[in-house]
Amino acid sequence: MRPAGAVVDVSNVCWSPRIPPLGRQVPLLSRLEAVRECWVRTYGTAAPLTLIGDRSLQHTLPPGDRHRLHESVRSGELRLVPYADPVLLALARDRGLHVISSDRFVDQRRDHPWIAGAADRFLSWTYDTADDTAGDPAGLRLAPSGIREVPEQDKSRQEEAKELSFAYRINVRDAAHRRVLRSAWRCTTPSCIEAMSSPDRLLTWPRLGGDGAVLCPSCRRPLEDIGPRGVTRVIVVADRAGGEIIRFPISENLALVIGRGRLPYGINLDARGLPFPRARARVSRQHVKLQMSGTARMPRLTAVDLASRNGTAIKRFGMPAERRLTSGEEVVVGDKDELLLGGAVLVRQSGHRFSSGLVLPELDDQGGSVTEGTDS
Numbered sequence: 001m002r003p004a005g006a007v008v009d010v011s012n013v014c015w016s017p018r019i020p021p022l023g024r025q026v027p028l029l030s031r032l033e034a035v036r037e038c039w040v041r042t043y044g045t046a047a048p049l050t051l052i053g054d055r056s057l058q059h060t061l062p063p064g065d066r067h068r069l070h071e072s073v074r075s076g077e078l079r080l081v082p083y084a085d086p087v088l089l090a091l092a093r094d095r096g097l098h099v100i101s102s103d104r105f106v107d108q109r110r111d112h113p114w115i116a117g118a119a120d121r122f123l124s125w126t127y128d129t130a131d132d133t134a135g136d137p138a139g140l141r142l143a144p145s146g147i148r149e150v151p152e153q154d155k156s157r158q159e160e161a162k163e164l165s166f167a168y169r170i171n172v173r174d175a176a177h178r179r180v181l182r183s184a185w186r187c188t189t190p191s192c193i194e195a196m197s198s199p200d201r202l203l204t205w206p207r208l209g210g211d212g213a214v215l216c217p218s219c220r221r222p223l224e225d226i227g228p229r230g231v232t233r234v235i236v237v238a239d240r241a242g243g244e245i246i247r248f249p250i251s252e253n254l255a256l257v258i259g260r261g262r263l264p265y266g267i268n269l270d271a272r273g274l275p276f277p278r279a280r281a282r283v284s285r286q287h288v289k290l291q292m293s294g295t296a297r298m299p300r301l302t303a304v305d306l307a308s309r310n311g312t313a314i315k316r317f318g319m320p321a322e323r324r325l326t327s328g329e330e331v332v333v334g335d336k337d338e339l340l341l342g343g344a345v346l347v348r349q350s351g352h353r354f355s356s357g358l359v360l361p362e363l364d365d366q367g368g369s370v371t372e373g374t375d376s
Contacts, residue, residue, distance in 0.1 A: 009101030010053030029065040051078040052088040107158035119147035169208040185223040192219040234350040239279040255291040282342030284308040310342030
């Protein structure tokens with residue numbers, strides 16, 4: 001059956017060293033042309049291609065390719081967006097298109113649950129060198145990319161890797177960047193909101209500058225390294241239906257409060273731009289205190305209800321119902337447990353793991369961990 005057409009992940013194609021010239025780790029428009037020719041050979045011209053790329057391509061392509069890229073954008077042949085994945089997946093979903101990409105889109109699975117059931121619509125590429133050693137694009141073939149269902153924790157790891165990359169310019173595959181994540185940092189700019197809310201240490205991740213400088217994500221000024229971060233977990237705050245509100249790291253020997261309004265050593269759910277205002281309105285000004293302790297192999301996250309107006313409940317993994325905490329009660333929150341604030345806001349640990357003494361998990365191309373002993 002001839003497909004209705006396909007949407008091409010242009011950046012992913014241009015960067016692929018598995019398309020001639022083989023092995024070159026630079027983005028090239030010739031790879032896009034090779035994929036287009038392969039598609040036409042296989043399906044003909046009646047099945048059109050839609051080209052979507054990341055805007056960063058206009059800065060990373062070689063100079064000659066940049067001119068051709070701009071011509072394609074001006075003619076309407078190709079569209080550049082800040083982040084291509086959600087755009088091309090929405091087009092594929094709504095129009096029944098195939099997707100040409102080597103990406104398995106693990107970080108997009110929550111927003112696009114249809115992906116796992118449409119594996120036959122996701123195509124990657126192979127290159128046959130048995131009869132062709134000259135790098136002729138005619139040796140290129142399209143093949144299923146291998147979409148499969150993935151666990152929730154793997155989705156979380158990929159989501160956070162993408163968030164660190166786009167929001168903080170941190171690449172979890174880069175050893176130098178991982179060292180930044182393993183350190184604790186402090187903003188020393190008195191007028192900065194980060195310094196005012198948490199003068200002893202930054203409660204969020206730092207941002208990397210183009211020269212590798214470690215910067216405050218709010219005021220963009222250099223941060224002070226205050227030593228190893230220690231055992232760290234990432235906390236996800238969401239509305240009860242699962243829509244994410246915010247996520248943040250919490251490290252050992254650090255207690256912080258989740259609430260609404262400016263909080264010393266706290267996470268302000270009234271901060272500008274956060275989604276789900278009706279759910280957040282159920283949270284008290286000082287609702288619950290979280291604290292991380294223990295060791296890298298046996299971390300311990302505890303929670304204490306701070307006499308919140310609408311209450312805090314804990315939902316144990318595998319248990320049918322949540323239990324409401326009494327005011328001042330401390331409970332241990334397991335890896336898969338959830339807190340429910342005011343009956344409307346969920347708080348849980350994510351699948352990402354950072355610590356000062358362990359190697360960060362390497363992710364395979366499906367988003368799963370290939371390093372033992374670092375994840376649960």
